[in-house]
Amino acid sequence: MATPTRIGLAGLAVMGQNLALNIADKGFPISIYNRTTSKVDETVERAKQEGNLPVYGFHDPASFVQSIQKPRVIIMLVKAGEPVDQTIKSLSVYMEKGDCIIDGGNEWYENTERREKQVAELGLLYLGMGVSGGEEGARRGPSLMPGGSFEAYKYIEDILLKVAAQVPDSGPCVTYIGKGGSGNFVKMVHNGIEYGDMQLIAEAYDVLKSIGKLSNDELHQVFSEWNKGELLSFLIEITAAIFGIKDDKGNGYLVDNVLDKTGMKGTGKWTIQQAAELSIAAPTIASSLDSRFLSGLKEERVRAAMAFKSIGVSDVLSDQAVDKQKLIDDVRQALYASKICSYAQGMNLIRAKSIEKGWVLKLGELARIWKGGCIIRAVFLDRIKKAYDRNPDLANLLVDLEFAKEIIDRQSAWRRVVTLAINSGISTPGMSSSLAYFDTYRREKLPANLVQAQRDYFGAHTYERTDMPGSFHTEWFKIAKYSKM
Numbered sequence: 001m002a003t004p005t006r007i008g009l010a011g012l013a014v015m016g017q018n019l020a021l022n023i024a025d026k027g028f029p030i031s032i033y034n035r036t037t038s039k040v041d042e043t044v045e046r047a048k049q050e051g052n053l054p055v056y057g058f059h060d061p062a063s064f065v066q067s068i069q070k071p072r073v074i075i076m077l078v079k080a081g082e083p084v085d086q087t088i089k090s091l092s093v094y095m096e097k098g099d100c101i102i103d104g105g106n107e108w109y110e111n112t113e114r115r116e117k118q119v120a121e122l123g124l125l126y127l128g129m130g131v132s133g134g135e136e137g138a139r140r141g142p143s144l145m146p147g148g149s150f151e152a153y154k155y156i157e158d159i160l161l162k163v164a165a166q167v168p169d170s171g172p173c174v175t176y177i178g179k180g181g182s183g184n185f186v187k188m189v190h191n192g193i194e195y196g197d198m199q200l201i202a203e204a205y206d207v208l209k210s211i212g213k214l215s216n217d218e219l220h221q222v223f224s225e226w227n228k229g230e231l232l233s234f235l236i237e238i239t240a241a242i243f244g245i246k247d248d249k250g251n252g253y254l255v256d257n258v259l260d261k262t263g264m265k266g267t268g269k270w271t272i273q274q275a276a277e278l279s280i281a282a283p284t285i286a287s288s289l290d291s292r293f294l295s296g297l298k299e300e301r302v303r304a305a306m307a308f309k310s311i312g313v314s315d316v317l318s319d320q321a322v323d324k325q326k327l328i329d330d331v332r333q334a335l336y337a338s339k340i341c342s343y344a345q346g347m348n349l350i351r352a353k354s355i356e357k358g359w360v361l362k363l364g365e366l367a368r369i370w371k372g373g374c375i376i377r378a379v380f381l382d383r384i385k386k387a388y389d390r391n392p393d394l395a396n397l398l399v400d401l402e403f404a405k406e407i408i409d410r411q412s413a414w415r416r417v418v419t420l421a422i423n424s425g426i427s428t429p430g431m432s433s434s435l436a437y438f439d440t441y442r443r444e445k446l447p448a449n450l451v452q453a454q455r456d457y458f459g460a461h462t463y464e465r466t467d468m469p470g471s472f473h474t475e476w477f478k479i480a481k482y483s484k485m
Contacts, residue, residue: 130187
């Protein structure tokens, strides 16, 4: 290899391989490196098979770094945590002032901010870049969320604009997010919204299957139809496809033989921890996390089901006849309304963090770059972008007039679905908590006055009044005691 390559990539698990091939496919010669050298050879071989792409493999960090044009840009795609620190250590030895490292993994945002400061002492620039879209997105066009050094972003803007997913009318799904760990934070909340979306879809499936008695063929048809309207999205599309896939290792459909135990990697948990830290209500996302925790108790649930069956309690409490078509339409509306609440919670969390950190994040621009490439890509995001374009200071998506009208138009169906599910003993924590969020947010007066009175009663925490300014404390114990005399 006579001339230096344009960029380097270290870490060749499937995401790393696919992103490297995507970059090469867009005409940028790329150097690649992996500690396990067989992965390097495997990727170079793939590059040959996929069109003699300009991918150059290296088996040691020194020759890898030295093969890249200056100022060097290296993307790391390794497991979050300690492996990132180790990779930085092994590569930075050979890097020079002005070179740049980009972490493309799902990293905790504060780790990115710590590393940005550490490498700055070596004269290096740093970006934490969220990459969404899974294996297919990495190869064909992901949604990219780079945050950190703006100077570093400008080094590789030309590459990112071509590598990212391209959406007609709104452009490449990448933008400079902001300073520090903002790129990682935005990707973390994106994943939290993804948890909520997946949970709501699973609940729609449960209601249609357990109460509506829809077959997999019918579910395939329903979700395919939904994917032509307001719910058009990647997750609805793949859900429709799942219902059509037969089991190659057994009888019937594969989905029925998948164990009902959901895994997770931590970004959903981080999202809820941050929501709690910032006092942002995110009940839809939280309920999706709780549902994953409960799904993990498979053995306990099997024993609980047996115990309850022994005393006459069946899986579905009510076997009432339902109008199938009406139920399908109601569930579609309930899913859409709940989804609005889930995205509202995620956007509010991003805004709160942006204010705390001074990141000045543009929520409409985030909705734009999520329209393609990423797991939560949906036609619905265009509506969110327009809502923030109309009012960048929008307090909550629920009070955007268009979204407010859509929820009001669907609230009767939403309430019917949640009520039917409750009466049938089918848990819909995502839809139920979304509805509770909406009902709480839209009410001028809540029973929080009683809770604050209780706090003042037992802990002298004081309270404010509705009719005069100031902070007040009442000797509730004494008054209650004397009133009994």
